Amino acid sequence: MNSAPAQEFLRRAAERAADLTHRQMLRAGMDHYQANFAKGRGRFADWEAARQRCHEIKWEGVNHLDKYLLEFEARVKERGGRVFWAENSEEARNYVVNLAASRGVRRVVKSKSMVTEEIHLSPALEKAGMEVFETDLGEFIVQLRNEPPYHIVMPAMHLTHAQIAKLFHEKLSDVAGDDPVSLVAAARQALRRAFFSAEMGISGANFLVADSGLVAITTNEGNGRLCVSLPRIQVAVTGIEKVIPRLRDLAVLWPTLATAGTGQAITTYNTLVGGPRRPGEPDGPEEFHVILLDNGRSELLADAEQRDVLYCIRCGACLNTCPVFRAIGGHSYGTTYPGPIGSVLAPHLRGPEFAHLSYASSLCGACTDICPVKVDLHHHLLHNRRNAVNAGRGRFGERLGFKLWRWAMAGARRFELVGGVVRATLRALYALGLEGTALDPARAWTRNHAAPAIPRASFRKLWREKNGAR
Amino acid sequence: MARRATLFIPCFVDQLGPQIGQDTARVLQRIGWEVEFRPEQTCCGQPAFNSGYWNEAAPVAERLVRVLRSAEVVVCPSGSCTTMVRHFYPELLAGSPVHAEAVELGQRVFELAEFLVKIAQVTDVGAEFPHRVTYHDSCHALRELRLKEEPRELLRHVRGLELVEMGYAEECCGFGGTFSTKFAMISASMGDSKAENIEASGAEYVTAADSSCLLHIEGMLRRRNSRTRTIHIASILAQEAR
Numbered sequence A: 001m002n003s004a005p006a007q008e009f010l011r012r013a014a015e016r017a018a019d020l021t022h023r024q025m026l027r028a029g030m031d032h033y034q035a036n037f038a039k040g041r042g043r044f045a046d047w048e049a050a051r052q053r054c055h056e057i058k059w060e061g062v063n064h065l066d067k068y069l070l071e072f073e074a075r076v077k078e079r080g081g082r083v084f085w086a087e088n089s090e091e092a093r094n095y096v097v098n099l100a101a102s103r104g105v106r107r108v109v110k111s112k113s114m115v116t117e118e119i120h121l122s123p124a125l126e127k128a129g130m131e132v133f134e135t136d137l138g139e140f141i142v143q144l145r146n147e148p149p150y151h152i153v154m155p156a157m158h159l160t161h162a163q164i165a166k167l168f169h170e171k172l173s174d175v176a177g178d179d180p181v182s183l184v185a186a187a188r189q190a191l192r193r194a195f196f197s198a199e200m201g202i203s204g205a206n207f208l209v210a211d212s213g214l215v216a217i218t219t220n221e222g223n224g225r226l227c228v229s230l231p232r233i234q235v236a237v238t239g240i241e242k243v244i245p246r247l248r249d250l251a252v253l254w255p256t257l258a259t260a261g262t263g264q265a266i267t268t269y270n271t272l273v274g275g276p277r278r279p280g281e282p283d284g285p286e287e288f289h290v291i292l293l294d295n296g297r298s299e300l301l302a303d304a305e306q307r308d309v310l311y312c313i314r315c316g317a318c319l320n321t322c323p324v325f326r327a328i329g330g331h332s333y334g335t336t337y338p339g340p341i342g343s344v345l346a347p348h349l350r351g352p353e354f355a356h357l358s359y360a361s362s363l364c365g366a367c368t369d370i371c372p373v374k375v376d377l378h379h380h381l382l383h384n385r386r387n388a389v390n391a392g393r394g395r396f397g398e399r400l401g402f403k404l405w406r407w408a409m410a411g412a413r414r415f416e417l418v419g420g421v422v423r424a425t426l427r428a429l430y431a432l433g434l435e436g437t438a439l440d441p442a443r444a445w446t447r448n449h450a451a452p453a454i455p456r457a458s459f460r461k462l463w464r465e466k467n468g469a470r
Numbered sequence B: 001m002a003r004r005a006t007l008f009i010p011c012f013v014d015q016l017g018p019q020i021g022q023d024t025a026r027v028l029q030r031i032g033w034e035v036e037f038r039p040e041q042t043c044c045g046q047p048a049f050n051s052g053y054w055n056e057a058a059p060v061a062e063r064l065v066r067v068l069r070s071a072e073v074v075v076c077p078s079g080s081c082t083t084m085v086r087h088f089y090p091e092l093l094a095g096s097p098v099h100a101e102a103v104e105l106g107q108r109v110f111e112l113a114e115f116l117v118k119i120a121q122v123t124d125v126g127a128e129f130p131h132r133v134t135y136h137d138s139c140h141a142l143r144e145l146r147l148k149e150e151p152r153e154l155l156r157h158v159r160g161l162e163l164v165e166m167g168y169a170e171e172c173c174g175f176g177g178t179f180s181t182k183f184a185m186i187s188a189s190m191g192d193s194k195a196e197n198i199e200a201s202g203a204e205y206v207t208a209a210d211s212s213c214l215l216h217i218e219g220m221l222r223r224r225n226s227r228t229r230t231i232h233i234a235s236i237l238a239q240e241a242r
Helices: A004-017 A020-042 A046-064 A063-077 A089-101 A113-116 A121-127 A137-144 A161-169 A180-197 A223-227 A247-262 A297-302 A307-311 A319-321 A323-328 A339-350 A366-370 A378-391 A397-407 A412-431 A461-468 B011-017 B020-032 B046-051 B052-067 B078-093 B099-106 B112-119 B139-144 B147-156 B184-200 B210-224 B234-237
Strands: A080-086 A107-110 A131-132 A200-201 A205-210 A214-218 A233-239 A269-273 A287-293 B004-007 B034-037 B073-077 B110-112 B131-135 B162-164 B205-208 B229-232
Touching: A004 A323, A004 B184, A020 A247, A020 A319, A020 A323, A020 B184, A046 A307, A063 A080, A063 A137, A063 A205, A063 A287, A080 A089, A089 A200, A089 A233, A089 A287, A107 A180, A107 A223, A107 B046, A113 A121, A113 A233, A121 A131, A131 A269, A137 A161, A137 A180, A180 A223, A200 A223, A200 B004, A205 A247, A205 A412, A205 B020, A214 A223, A214 A233, A223 A269, A233 B078, A247 B011, A247 B073, A297 A307, A297 A339, A297 B229, A307 A339, A307 A461, A307 B052, A319 A339, A319 A366, A323 B184, A339 A366, A339 A378, A339 B229, A366 B139, A378 B046, A378 B052, A397 A412, A412 A461, A412 B011, A461 B011, A461 B020, A461 B034, B004 B020, B004 B052, B011 B210, B020 B034, B020 B112, B020 B234, B046 B052, B046 B078, B052 B078, B052 B099, B052 B229, B078 B099, B078 B110, B110 B112, B112 B147, B131 B147, B147 B162, B147 B234, B184 B210, B205 B234, B210 B229, B229 B234
Parallel strands: A080 A287, A107 A131, A107 A200, A200 A233, A233 A287, B004 B034, B004 B073, B073 B110, B131 B162, B131 B205, B205 B229
Antiparallel strands: A205 A214, A214 A269
16 A cells, blocks of 8 residues: 555545546536446346356356467468467567568557557557557547546546647647537548558457457447558457457347447447458458467466456446546546456556555445446455455554454453443543544544544443343 | 344444444334344454455454354344345355354344345334435445345335435445545545435435444535434334324
């Protein structure tokens, strides 16, 4: 809890939590989502059965990664595609940068991909002298602002229409007006130029289909489809956990992902990408590369207790329903993946100095209830806490505190004695008007709360007086 | 059936809300159950468990299992502590000599409203409380024990009580145990949203299954100089009909 990321988090979160404009903006966005989600869920004959089925499909994929990844790789190669296994961010980044450099790429178009955020791909390409265009509208906006996405699915949801208008007037040419139609037209024009001149298109993957060697990409703007059909070199960068056994599994995964993500019955564009142009085909890319990224996922796979975290399909539903996310927003987390899934993942992907995020939760369980693949999110926050303590990362004062607590709770007389002393102390202090001052041992509480009335007698004492020993 | 219930009084109810414990006993007695309290009980272990100190939590949990081992039915005025025993003891006490007993105890311990409606099968406990009341769904009662209708059913049968629903009744109040002090600003922001929704409902009282949530909510409401008061559901159900 003392790590630099923890201190940064506390600072940013406190600032955001007190920002009422921010709170209203988030509330409005999330209300909109909740209404759409409720409508979408209502379209399912049995939403719970769909969740269960998706859970089972991902269970099968993740628990047989060894089989399905190899099957996927074999199918991709059969069609002339290439597969690169990257152990970490650096390997994945280097592969893409070297590929782009060796093919003389000057311009890259990207469709939305959280994995490329995770490995910081764009800065690496830019450093190598290439121009990178995010083509998802939200991502395009945050790229112009030079900031990370705010949300997994809605990267620019924190910005107002006015902020975006101002940004576009500063950064783009041919912005006709401030209305949404003109703004979108301006972005579209800039992006079309990029699409038609880029030599390389980079996408993520929503699913990797093992039995057919296809990469499934889901977007609402059609930008993903353009990224994987126009440039002559195509690259899909994805985590190894995205593999699913069969093409027909998409029949339930696609609508469930769409509903959990935005409340849609089905996302507007669902694209299956298969490989480079083959002899006799009229068009298609010259090269097709899939980068399978591990980056800590194998270790999560080895953790039987938390393996289901790998089922995540990055729909963002847990963020939308999380009261902590609603209070502090996406940028406070300081991680690629914000919200409950990010807090669970952080110590695994980023290391133990990110354990604080597992404590930054009231454990309300709303995330687990909404998760379309039934990841046991809030219980994993508890597991992360236990793991942190067992690794000796608990603060000294807290460790000592719980040792004392254990001693006090080990006998009813001790409990009564300690409780009595604490109550008498607080009663005396509060009678003197010292509530919330430096002398108040419950200051951590009374700083933000009016102090409760402290009763003179405990329940057990009252019970004894009335009923005798029992 | 024995019709004898053993009380499981959470440590903070014992120390900070003794009235809630007494009211729980009163309700059970009024519907014809004999009530016992075993003063050897202390805490269920949840504070340490939730903070990651499972080695400290386990002996405290084992102690409670031993204290309650011979009880036929256990009733607890807290969704959270009931959840601890029913859902988390099996995991916390894996490998413990009392593991099997703990699992079994989880099937015999009930949150008050759950007990009244599902076990005693009573929805009218003969109470009167002529006020406008809103019910806050505390997270453990709602999402771990799946209690949504039971407390409302009981409240609807209280004479003179007008039950009104607040917006976002299912959203966490922001208490979360040590979360409320470790991340005080986030917790306060969540509590503030909750208080806003409570006030907007027009209720005179906000009630819940957990006194921990209510302690937090009360602290937030009073900081806002709100006129809405907090009251535990046991204390509403214990109000005598005139």
